[in-house]
Amino acid sequence: MSAYLVTGSSRGTGLELTRQLASKPASEVSIVFATARSRSARQFQELLQENDFEKTLRVNVSGPHVTTRSFLPLLRKGLSKKIINMQTFVNYPAPSYKISKAALNMMTVLYSQSLEEEGFTVICISPGWLKTDMGGSDADLSVESGAEATLNVIIKTDKEGNGRFFNIYVPGWEMNSGLNQYDGAELP
Template sequence: MAEFKVQSVLITGSNRGIGLEFVQQFLKSPNPPEKIFATCRDPESPQSQELKNLSAKNPNVIVIQLDTTDPASVNSSVKEVEKHLNGQKLDLLINNAGVLTHNSLESETSEDMLRVYNINVVGPMLVTQAFYPLLKRAEGPGKAAIVDISALLGSLEDLPKLFDHFPVISYRCSKAALNMLSRCHAEGYKKDGIISIAIHPGWVKTDMGGDQAPLTKEDSVRSMMNIISTLEEKHSGTFVDWKGNIIPW
């Protein structure tokens, strides 16, 4: 099985949680990418200090300001990435930035639904749209990939299993929509040889997942890295968990 080689990767929401762990594990990989574009909404915030420290020690970690919901910010980030790539391709885009609110059917509001949908769906749409020309530069089928960090809670078929414990209406709806976006990318970019896959990272101990989560971010990302390293055309358009098991839509 051929290895999916990553010489350049862009990660959204990379200043904490799963996004930051992706940056750290790419750095520790046997053949680290030449360019790790670590993006976040506010690189100057205290929450971004650990990421900035990594960048100071590792010249291949390039911190870039990116608010995924702001078209101007997205376009600006593309120009910045272009400077560093200098005509080269972008191998991998990881749409990781997301948000969760604990609203039920009774407490959900239009304002919350729109805000969560904007971050979890519109953001990945804008980012992928903007970076598509850089992904398209890859030559041959399966030479570039889009990874959308989705969630089991976005599965329509598996909804009854966890609904009573985790109604999280806006989050569920947004992840179901993100899954459709991922499928659309797989179909629409097939002609360009770009793989698109949605991955459920598990219930992970992060600010979003909480302390009760059974899975560490290290184990989650390590397993997702294994999936990424073996990506092929046949995986495009699929929805899997961090172990690589197929999740029903």
């Protein structure tokens, strides 16, 4: 039987990840833990304000950290132990947002190192620019295609991918340049 925890799953990417995970056969993935931050456009703009440094760190770093630590006892019982942090590879203008995402990358690396001997795989994934409340209607991809590509990365990533940050792969988008390229590559 499969077990999943997807945080931030009331709408957008988190909700679609939950829908698609629920449709997977039980044998495909034993346990997946995914942190998906799904915010409204207004709340997201608030996070981009320079004076919201502490709030931004709390949402993007402390939230995933506390959730991961809280669920580790259950995750340790799983066969396939994966912790997935949703990340962006976007050049947002607010320094606090950039710093918080760099901290999430470092936290992912540190968790990957400390949990590796227990068989965990801990990664970051950029789900792409999706048509959600946060991404807006001009975004590149539907939330369904972004979630599907994200799940493909989750399912295929094994211990060799531990501690890494991956872009999704979407056919037809792999040759684009810049932030609109979804080539499945490892990101910095």
